[in-house]
Amino acid sequence: MPTICGAVIARDEEDSIDRCLEALAWADSLLVVLDDRTVDTTAQRAVRHGARVEVRTFLDYARQRNAALEMAESDWVLFVDADEVVTPELAREVLQVAAEGPSTISGYWIPRKNILFGRWVRHAGWSPDYQLRLLRRRDARYREDRSVHELVELQGEAGYLSNPLIHYNYSSLVEFLARQRVYATMEAGDRFHRGVQVKPQNYLLQPWREFWRRYVLLKGYRDGGLGLLLSALLAYYELRTYLTLRSLWRSHRPRP
Numbered sequence: 001m002p003t004i005c006g007a008v009i010a011r012d013e014e015d016s017i018d019r020c021l022e023a024l025a026w027a028d029s030l031l032v033v034l035d036d037r038t039v040d041t042t043a044q045r046a047v048r049h050g051a052r053v054e055v056r057t058f059l060d061y062a063r064q065r066n067a068a069l070e071m072a073e074s075d076w077v078l079f080v081d082a083d084e085v086v087t088p089e090l091a092r093e094v095l096q097v098a099a100e101g102p103s104t105i106s107g108y109w110i111p112r113k114n115i116l117f118g119r120w121v122r123h124a125g126w127s128p129d130y131q132l133r134l135l136r137r138r139d140a141r142y143r144e145d146r147s148v149h150e151l152v153e154l155q156g157e158a159g160y161l162s163n164p165l166i167h168y169n170y171s172s173l174v175e176f177l178a179r180q181r182v183y184a185t186m187e188a189g190d191r192f193h194r195g196v197q198v199k200p201q202n203y204l205l206q207p208w209r210e211f212w213r214r215y216v217l218l219k220g221y222r223d224g225g226l227g228l229l230l231s232a233l234l235a236y237y238e239l240r241t242y243l244t245l246r247s248l249w250r251s252h253r254p255r256p
Contacts (some may be wrong), residue, residue: 002098005074005137006086008051009064009104011035013082016168021049023086026095027078033068039096042082048243060147060186077140079133083168084112090163097161103229106139106156113164116230117171124220124227125213131165132158134140145193148186180237188244198246206242211235 006024010017010032017032024030030051034043035058043053056067069077076098080086083224085093090110097108111128121127132152139155170176194245211231212219 002075003073004076004078004094004098005029005031005072006071007031007033007065007068007077007079007247008059008082009035009040009068010046010048010077010082011038011058012040014040014045016083017042017045020080020082021046021246023091024078024080025049026070031072033071035064037074044104052131057158060144060150061146062146062150063144063181065142066144069135069140069142072137075135077135077251079135080165081167084168085168087163087166090161090165091130092164093161097159101159102157104184105113105158105159107152107158108134109158110134111161111164112167114167114169116169116176117173118224119226121223121226121230123218123222124215124231126230128136128164129167130160132209133165134161146190148190148211167230176233179210180233181240182235182241185244186241188241189246191245192242196245198249202242203239207235207239210238237253 002039004027006021006027006029008020008031011034023031030046030049032042032046032051032053034053034055036055037058043055054071056064058064064081068079077092078086109130110133112131114126114129116126125126135152135154136156141153143151143153170179182221193254210233212233215228220231
């Protein structure tokens, strides 16, 4: 039978790591790749669940996940964030496709059910939020030119699972804003390294497009006031991304 490793990338996750690893107890092995800046009890808690804990300097998410792929010794790797939970239904589906799925498939997209501020957000791109997380280890690698919203390159095809991964996402608005500031900075850095130039219209058009995409095209309006708030905030952080990108270009201009 093919073996499956449940892999978690973590930093200071003592409040959620127990729940995450308990839901992965069915996996053949557990691996936690821990950011070396961690100061809480994540490692000790992971060891109590039988996980192998490897401490590694964090450069970006793509490199951290590639390190996990190299460390794992299984046929398949199921990546789960510390604030996510694999349901029994999803576990059974993962076991089934790993054992019986076509050999041409090297990875599976898993729908993600996002819980924000204690509420399931059903629209605006939050659910189903498909993530390519079940990977045939020898056939997958993350692109290292993106530090956030990382992309997987597969030596084969990708399939889709039907049972969702539960994501206990942001519990407060303060946490949401803090995380989006980090993401905006990382995304700006990625765009800078790809040579993306800032045009004056980007400050208006790109935030508006992001708001329109989430609130109208992805039906964020169906989530009421929360859908409006999330769509507006993500549009604002699209603006923040371009403002940060502008600062990066200015700081790298040759001095006269």
